[in-house]
Amino acid sequence: MFIFKVFWVIYLLTLQVFLANSYRAKSLVPALYVFGDSSVDAGNNNNLNTIAKVNTFPYGIDFNNCSTGRFSNGKTFADIIALKLGLPMPPAYLGVSTTERYQIVSGINYASGSCGILNTTRNGECLSLDKQIEYFTSTVTNDLPRNFRRKAKLSHYLSKSIFLLSIGSNDYILNYFKQEMETNQKGNPEEFADYLLEQLGSKITKIYDLGGRKFVIGSIGPIGCAPSFINRTSSSKDCNEDMNQKVKPFSNKLPWKLQELQTQLSGSIFTISDNLKMFKKIKNSPEQFGFTNIWDSCVGQDAKPCENRKQYLFYDFGHSTEATNEICANNCFSGRDACFPLNIEQLVRAH
Ligand SMILES: *[C@@H]1O[C@H](CO)[C@@H](O)[C@H](O)[C@H]1NC(C)=O
Ligand SMILES: *[C@@H]1O[C@H](CO)[C@@H](O)[C@H](O)[C@H]1NC(C)=O
Ligand SMILES: *[C@@H]1O[C@H](CO)[C@@H](O)[C@H](O)[C@H]1NC(C)=O
Secondary structure (H helix, E strand, C coil): CHHHHHHHHHHHHHHHHHHHHHHHHHCCCCCEEEEECCCCCCCHHHHCCCCCCCCCCCCCCCCCCCCCCCCCCCCCHHHHHHHHCCCCCCCEHHHCCCCCHHHCCCCCECCCCCCCCCCCCCCCCCCCHHHHHHHHHHHHHHHHHHCCCCHHHHHHHHHHCEEEEECCHHHHHHHHHHHHHHHCCCCCHHHHHHHHHHHHHHHHHHHHHHCCCEEEEECCCCHHHCCCCCEECCCCEECCHHHHHHHHHHHHHHHHHHHHHHHHCCCCEEEEECHHHHHHHHHHCHHHHCCCEEEEECCCCCCCCCCCHHHEEECCCCCECHHHHHHHHHHHHHCCCCEECCCHHHHHHCC
């Protein structure tokens, strides 16, 4: 009986390893780890004390009509990238019980709506990038070692995995612009961008030190083109260029910052998801992408979503529809516009 029991334990352990490996065999990379804000939050904020929480209708109407806490009608950019890599959508870290976390080897999502690169960026409770990395540290030091007995195996797994960061908009919306309004001081956008990039760089370095090598970093999109900020006159609608110009130094300098990091951090490799470029492309010929409305929120005042959600760029005041996320993710994965210098297929193959 005792032998039988031991045999079962061994059998189950082997089966678990076999299942974990067989999943990995079908995927292009072992895991996708996600850090960021509401653009990629998969439900972390459901567990926090904040108004930046969307686990209610009409969010998720195209996610089996299930309000998971994603700030969209359906899947986020990160979800779609995961599926294209052959991985499950990374679950929200705070949505998985502490006793089950170690079982997840295909990636976890630490992103949290209303947070940013800076600790001081927030609107209620959220997970700052520092906090997200603190949780990832726990994943690497407490959870993953239970699946990788040998350190070299864990290092190899992390070096082949992809780390996606989509963060920074709130450092402008909830921090820089707010300060500007409240103190009526004209800060210097160049200096603020430098400061943000320096902070982002040190946080990326932490992920590198924990084992991350392959990074996809989202640039900050044209914030002034979101429905809450656009310039509406009786006859026309256009982006708030004043806002866009202030954010631009960040996106302009990001490639140089990442190049610097790539030189400093041996074996690291970076690619940028260029949200500004994609928006411009769509704005130039929306119909080519199936859009009839690129200015308004699909969800109206009465919280009723529009019927033709595939024709809207924005789902709410500031977040894109699944249709937009699909276009950006497909292009970033195998196209030539959204992500540079590498698309994700190329990032997967790089060393
Ligand atoms: C989706 O869920 C909401 C709220 O639970 C419900 O009112 C609505 O009828 C559902 N829609 C569909 C298409 O099932
Ligand atoms: C932000 O908070 C973390 C702790 O959550 C701390 O370790 C870090 O030093 C803080 N960063 C700054 C810039 O204050
Ligand atoms: C808003 O539109 C008006 C009229 O086209 C223009 O003069 C103004 O500069 C715009 N404001 C911003 C912030 O883009």
